[in-house]
Amino acid sequence: MILKFIDIIILLFAPFLMMGLINKTKAFWAGRKGTSIFQPIYDFVKLLKKEFVVSETTSCVFKIAPIITFVTVIFASLFIPLASSSAFLNVPAGLIVFAYTLGLGKFLALISAMDTGSSFEGMGASREACFTSIVEPAFFMTIASIMALSGNYTFDSLKMIIQNAGNYGILIIIFAVAVLFLMILIEGSRVPVDDPNTHLELTMIHEVMILDNSASDLALFTYANAIKMLLISSLIAYIVIPAGLGFELGVLLYITVLLVISLLIGTVESAMARIRMSHVFEFIFIMSSLALIVLSLVVAKIFGDV
């Protein structure tokens, strides 16, 4: 019970804090003082109070899309174990529902961007749709490969990699975590795929899709995106943290993993420039290749272990 309570707290605040921490890290590397790590929360609250400015071209799709996108992310989180290392809806094949629910959110976000009739937002939507279509299969391939190890499609297979794969376990974990980390960068639209701080509409991806959103719509989109990053990070945490640790240690490790991921994203953003738009595909295909490596490791484990 207390664990579920912690989960809710984490779902409410951790996405903001991760964002704040990423910004803080970037400020540190740039030698600035930076904003407080609570700044995203202040922004969120402020946006909720603002007045709506809506384009005259838009229709009802534009009004309901932020809500649906937000609800899909919240509902998708029911399938992901957070600090308590057991999901609220712990059903087999839950990851499929998770991915498809996020897909619905993406669908609505894309058409709401197209609803404004702006060529910039069309550009963003087109790129986002295109990137997702490469990311998703790689994610499924990784998850399915790990589940093939145990031959079972429940969540526990993600935790039992070491037990199931023996010597290959460490390698599989490293590559699977790499796949998921790249997925955070791409889905969360961070550098080097997309730059959340850019001010040129032509080069933006996610940010340009929400150019015309204002007030609580904008707040919901930003929050939803942050939660999405939290969920994928939680998957990483679930894979990395071994089973059978006590309650306090588990939560502590979970928070550490989130911290490390945030610091890492901040460092990556400070160390790398964003990739030229025409080369982003090549970067995303790294993720597919890593997923293929996970697959081949699993196949090697099952059939090559003599």
Place this chain on the structure above:
Amino acid sequence: MSNYFIGIIIFMASGFLARLILPKYKVQFLSMLCALASFFLMEPALEVLSSGKILSQTFNFNHIFGGVTFAIDSLSAFFILVITLMSLISIFYSKGYLAHYIEQNKCLNSHLVFLPMLVASMLLVVTCENALMFLVCWELMSLSSFFLVIFEGEKKEVLKAGIKYLVFMHISVLFIIISFALLALNSGSFEFGEFAKILHNNAHLANLVFIFAFIGFGTKAGFVPFHNWLPDAHPAAPSHVSAIMSGVMIKTGIYGILRVLALIATPTEFIGYLVLVVSVVSALYGVLYAIGQHDLKRLLAYHSIENIGIIGIGVGVGVLGLVWNNPLVATVGFAGGILHILNHSIFKELLFLSAGNVYIKTHTKNIEILGGLIKSMPASAILFLIASIAICGLPPFNGFVSEFLIYISMFKGLGEHNFFSLLTLLFSIASLALVGTMAILCFTKAFSIIFLGSPRSDETGQVKEDVENSMIIPMSALAFLTLLIGLFPRQAFEFVIKPTQVFVSCPQQAYLETTTILQTVSHYAFAFICAVVILVVLKLILTRGKVQIHNTWGCGYNRGNCRMQYSASSYANPFLAMLKPLFKKVLDVEKPRKLFPKKAHFNSHIDDIEEAYLINPLVKFDEWFLSKFESMQSGNIQSYIKYGMIFLVIILIGSLLVG
């Protein structure tokens, strides 16, 4: 069973009876008769599905056919339900659609004869148990649908598409005849029951028969590489006919494949992999080409290929489950495939009918000049949106349920540690995910270019109102079904478990496991919808009067016009550019020249690579080869009599030698 035949006879006769009625009331009269017929047809189908017994009746035909049995088992009953329900909705819709043609004094008599005839022949196909009679019904189906396709035969491209369709159907029936002939030769009978006996434990014959049957039925269903007629025939046909053809008729191809599998009963591993791999390729190929299309109905036709592929993935995994003796994989795989047949017919029909609404109001199928229609046609837009979300397989609509079942069966199949199966399944899972995301790309494109933004041409801007209610109501029924299956996945699974039992009997434990998961999904979907509704209402209340209307942000430039919006080709371009080698892009460009350019145009479309590099060379070769015999056609009556004589002599000598 007699109710069934009464229904068929009413369907057959209704078109002829409609000739007697005034043009204005013809379609209304026809739909009433069809509703009556469906009522009769539903009764035996529901009886079979609830009780699980097999109804059958044998007729004594002449000595060629012998006794012909029509039987309804649970697989046939499922198809009867899908066919009658979906056709009925289309026929109801056609009243509004055809009204525009009646105003132009177009003669509808033949169209209204063939429309119910198509339905009746499909119904006969799914119940016939005699190979010869099956072929007769099959041919009746192909021919009546051909006449429906060439409804606007005065247009050259329609006629061309129709003839292409006819040719493909006859190539397909050739392969079906070969497979039936093989069986008939071996068993000495045309009865399906006898076929099953010789196919039992004869793996070699089963493989051979299945390959021919798969090519034949697969052409009807639209599996790659036999899909080529689909993207031409669907745009040519009127919308309610495309809806029936894509929603129901191509499923008779799937029925044929399923029936042959049921006859084989113990399929080989080869068959499983064949179906699975061809289906994965079809699904990817269909959605890939759909992304590049600007013609709305062509786009939808390519999506039919994709969805036939998804159905095939379910069936393929089901067959592999049978081979591995893993009833859970088999049951869930077949159930997913069969449920997707129903789901696809619902949302695809809805999409084609919405496309019909758009066509009636704007007189174009080219999505590049549409836009902003959600303001003038809100009902059609919402219905199209629901169907798009469903076809992408997203919760909480029905497409998700069947894709979810197929995923479950594939994930369960991963436990089978066999090198080839593991790799195939892992890549199939990734492909299904890829198909899903590509469908999202395609339908966000289609929906937003047609309905969102601002109108891209004057004609589109002049649309003032939505189509009449007589068209919206049947479509709403489809949308309701979409949501219903999405919200009650467990009941949907229980509904398709009966037809699944034709192939495999479901173990209790597997059944319980799947229904538990589906029950959770059902609660989840309900909670999801509630949450969305509550938040939307809350937002409406809280933001009342606090909204400022403004221009769309254009980087400070506020004189942008509708031509500057993102177009369908530009939306799809990053993705297509990435996969350039897979397409044949045809550009038709005339650049502006000189100081005062007079005219310029730019046009691009994507050619089917299979048509360009496989079908067209074949046709070219055929033309060349046949042109060698042109000299035989002298136009001289004496030489034709000579040919006849030569032919008779050859027959005589041949029969002497053989006999």
